Amino acid sequence: MTFGLKAAVGARGFEAEITVADGETVAILGPNGAGKSTLLNLTAGLLSPDRGRATLGGRVLFDTEPGRRRVALPAWKRGVSMLAQDALLFPHLSVRENVAFGPRSTGSSRADARNRAVAWLERVDASELAERRPAELSGGQAQRVAVARALATEPELLLLDEPMAALDVSVAPAIRRMLREVLRDRTAIIVTHDVLDAYTLADRVVVLEAGRVVDAGPTRAVLDRPATPFAAGLAGLNLLMGTAVSGGTIELDDGQRLVARSAQGLEPGAAAALAVRPSAVRVLAPTIPGRHDNTITATVSDVEPRGDVVRIRAGRIAADVTPAEAADLDLQPGAVARFAFSAEDAVAYPV
């Protein structure tokens, strides 16, 4: 079912439009307060827009555009299921009864609802939990059951609100694998802070910032060539914004020029970005001469151990160095360092 929404909520500074193609999973990324929950709540029928319209398949979920007949379907008539961070199961019902509850309340017979619950519990690999009470489940088990419950009503659109955020990191991979399975060919929207979810579960991502869509496209395209520092941060890339000069050269706002070997579609004078991985950036002692395609001199702001490397941040640039290099160069906050990277490792593109 194709989903389309265009809505504004003045009090929340929200004004956005999104579409989800039939069978597509779209990840919504964005910093805190960007409007991700607002978007889900508008879709689910938990919040009314000041104006807007949403359709799912051929059905109108809401329409408050001026001059049109007002429509606002109640949540239970929308064909939309929402999976929250917490499983929110009914504590007094067994797992099977929890999953059967939805189909039962939309008119299925007792036997049919039970069969559907059994089938869904099997799909999420939770058959052996059927007779337990929610209090007897781990967080990961409860979330499996919540997925079965959300899907047992056969929604036309599934909304997932950070479904792995409340889980122990050790169980998240198994839940992610299960979600990958159930989301295949399903029309769904997933709100996440985790770039791994976007890569593994979504066909497309939409980046929201301050209530507006600031970037959208196939997951790899958006995260490999992020248009905003937020998306670059998620993708683990340095993003240097400037103006295209010529070829792969861009000029930063302080006049410094950087060059990337890979550059497409840059129009001289137009806004451009250059992306480079922190692992491709070297840190040099300020006094050692040498020719490099690109160098940026900056004051170290942060030194962050990350497994077997140390990430050195200095304003808009970050580099990953070995602990030995960090010690040899005495890279402490406040130290001035030279960051260098090759044009070969940089990508420049219009934004």
Ligand SMILES: Nc1ncnc2c1ncn2[C@@H]1O[C@H](COP(=O)(O)OP(=O)(O)OP(=O)(O)O)[C@@H](O)[C@H]1O
């Ligand atoms: N119940 C509410 N009443 C009024 N304003 C709200 C309410 N909930 C959220 N807002 C405001 O609406 C804007 C969007 O918030 P929203 O919760 O949709 O963001 P979010 O992207 O889901 O954030 P987070 O990642 O922190 O959950 C924010 O400015 C927020 O302060």
